[in-house]
Amino acid sequence: MAGRFEGKQALVLGVANRRSIAWAIARRLAEEGAQLAFTYQGERIEKSVRELAESVSSPLVTECDVRSDDDVARVFSEVGGVFGGGLDLLVHSVAFAAAEDLEGRFTDTPRDRFWLALDVSAYSLVICARAAEPLMEARGGGGVLTMTYLGGERAVPHYNVMGVAKAALDASVRYLAWDLGLKGIRVNAISAGPVRTLAARSIAGFTTMEEIVEQRAPLHRHIEADDVGSAAAYLLSDDARNVTGTTLYVDSGYHSMGM
Numbered sequence: 487m488a489g490r491f492e493g494k495q496a497l498v499l500g501v502a503n504r505r506s507i508a509w510a511i512a513r514r515l516a517e518e519g520a521q522l523a524f525t526y527q528g529e530r531i532e533k534s535v536r537e538l539a540e541s542v543s544s545p546l547v548t549e550c551d552v553r554s555d556d557d558v559a560r561v562f563s564e565v566g567g568v569f570g571g572g573l574d575l576l577v578h579s580v581a582f583a584a585a586e587d588l589e590g591r592f593t594d595t596p597r598d599r600f601w602l603a604l605d606v607s608a609y610s611l612v613i614c615a616r617a618a619e620p621l622m623e624a625r626g627g628g629g630v631l632t633m634t635y636l637g638g639e640r641a642v643p644h645y646n647v648m649g650v651a652k653a654a655l656d657a658s659v660r661y662l663a664w665d666l667g668l669k670g671i672r673v674n675a676i677s678a679g680p681v682r683t684l685a686a687r688s689i690a691g692f693t694t695m696e697e698i699v700e701q702r703a704p705l706h707r708h709i710e711a712d713d714v715g716s717a718a719a720y721l722l723s724d725d726a727r728n729v730t731g732t733t734l735y736v737d738s739g740y741h742s743m744g745m
């Protein structure tokens with residue numbers, strides 16, 4: 487496919503394996519000409535991320551735990567190093583909540599695990615956007631994209647503290663868009679319907695979520711990670727040059743229903 491991203495350089499956080507939404511986005515950006523750097527979290531997934539990165543000739547694969555300020559600072563310094571002091575696109579596709587908090591009652595969420603979910607799933611966008619700002623400014627602007635879910639706007643049984651984290655993430659998108667707009671940096675989110683990934687498997691009742699989408703969504707079908715890849719490519723491309731601070735729903739229309 488001819489390239490909307492020829493000459494563009496992107497950093498992708500959140501690939502764990504080939505089912506990851508981040509990988510569907512990365513593949514699409516690469517197909518359209520982008521050069522991609524990747525982060526991975528922990529040795530357990532390093533090998534699979536390195537293999538995937540190699541398949542798109544990535545110049546940089548580096549470790550990043552988004553809870554660590556030092557890791558984030560090092561990663562963006564390495565990105566500046568390999569990308570000649572600039573960065574065009576940032577894909578943030580990272581979230582975490584303890585499995586026990588995605589099973590029981592939200593009411594029982596303990597303080598430490600509440601902050602853990604918010605830290606990894608929402609604050610990480612803020613710190614990454616801040617670190618990306620000077621590199622994107624060097625390019626005269628840029629695009630930031632994160633992944634959210636309807637559970638941040640409505641109560642979805644079992645989504646619990648992750649819903650609260652997504653609400654914080656959604657608000658962060660709007661405030662970052664306001665701050666960074668002056669520098670030509672756009673910040674948007676995609677709200678995806680259920681996709682079977684590693685993270686999704688830790689949500690109790692995920693199968694029920696899928697069944698309900700099939701029954702109630704206007705299109706009566708599931709989305710695929712590649713659908714998110716296409717939407718991401720739009721939001722990160724110049725086709726969306728006047729789109730910022732917004733959420734694009736890729737959920738077969740499920741969010742539009744009242745019952």
Ligand SMILES: NC(=O)c1ccc[n+]([C@@H]2O[C@H](COP(=O)([O-])OP(=O)(O)OC[C@H]3O[C@@H](n4cnc5c(N)ncnc54)[C@H](O)[C@@H]3O)[C@@H](O)[C@H]2O)c1
Nearest residue numbers: 500501502506507527551552580581633680681683684685
């Ligand atoms: N799968 C779905 O149904 C669905 C729907 C809507 C939104 N999302 C969102 O999409 C994003 C990607 O999730 P996915 O479904 O592709 O699952 P995934 O498990 O493939 O990706 C989650 C990523 O988060 C990373 N991560 C977790 N803790 C981290 C930390 N401390 N530091 C750095 N990275 C860390 C993991 O390593 C992994 O790469 C998440 O924000 C998720 O909430 C997923």
